[in-house]
Amino acid sequence: MSEQRRSPWVVDTRELGRRPGLSRDVHRVVHTREALGVEGVIAVPKGAEVELDVLLESVVEGVLVSGTALVPVEGECSRCLDLISGEEIEVPFTELFAYPDSATEQTTDEDEVARLVDDLVDLGPVVRDAAVLALPSVPLCTPDCAGLCPECGAKWADLGPDHRHETIDPRWAALTERFSTDRDE
Numbered sequence: 001m002s003e004q005r006r007s008p009w010v011v012d013t014r015e016l017g018r019r020p021g022l023s024r025d026v027h028r029v030v031h032t033r034e035a036l037g038v039e040g041v042i043a044v045p046k047g048a049e050v051e052l053d054v055l056l057e058s059v060v061e062g063v064l065v066s067g068t069a070l071v072p073v074e075g076e077c078s079r080c081l082d083l084i085s086g087e088e089i090e091v092p093f094t095e096l097f098a099y100p101d102s103a104t105e106q107t108t109d110e111d112e113v114a115r116l117v118d119d120l121v122d123l124g125p126v127v128r129d130a131a132v133l134a135l136p137s138v139p140l141c142t143p144d145c146a147g148l149c150p151e152c153g154a155k156w157a158d159l160g161p162d163h164r165h166e167t168i169d170p171r172w173a174a175l176t177e178r179f180s181t182d183r184d185e
Helices: 103-107 123-134 173-179
Strands: 010-012 023-031 036-038 042-044 049-059 062-076 083-098 120-122
Touching (some): 036 062, 062 123, 083 123, 120 123
Antiparallel strands (some): 010 120, 023 049, 036 042, 042 062, 049 062, 062 083
């Protein structure tokens, strides 16, 4: 048995045959081999548990694979820098795996469409690509995260509504120092 055949990401499609219209549901939990995304910003961590809910459909040109992957994400809020952990996103995906010697296989470049190899489909690259594209480009801990105070760097959520910093126009700073009195201090 080959290494690919033993991978939990690989699904055998032989029982579908090559008769269009046949379908099969596949549900499994697999673990990521590597982090998907940009670690420290937002990513599906290495070794994360991914729930796959997939429908395999035999079509004229190959096997159409469609479904969802429920993936956990970890990262850092781009506004307040808090850790984002314990969140999951549902990632939809659809991919045609062309039969060897089909018209699709013969008329497309190798990198344009996935191919069936020994009646096996490898869901790893499909889920990886879909998950990375589904990750937010600007991750937030909450949709209404206020971020950090630009003056002191404290989180706006932890500061009171009356938090502010007195700013004096640098052109008037010398006058303020000259005319300040003891009662101003």
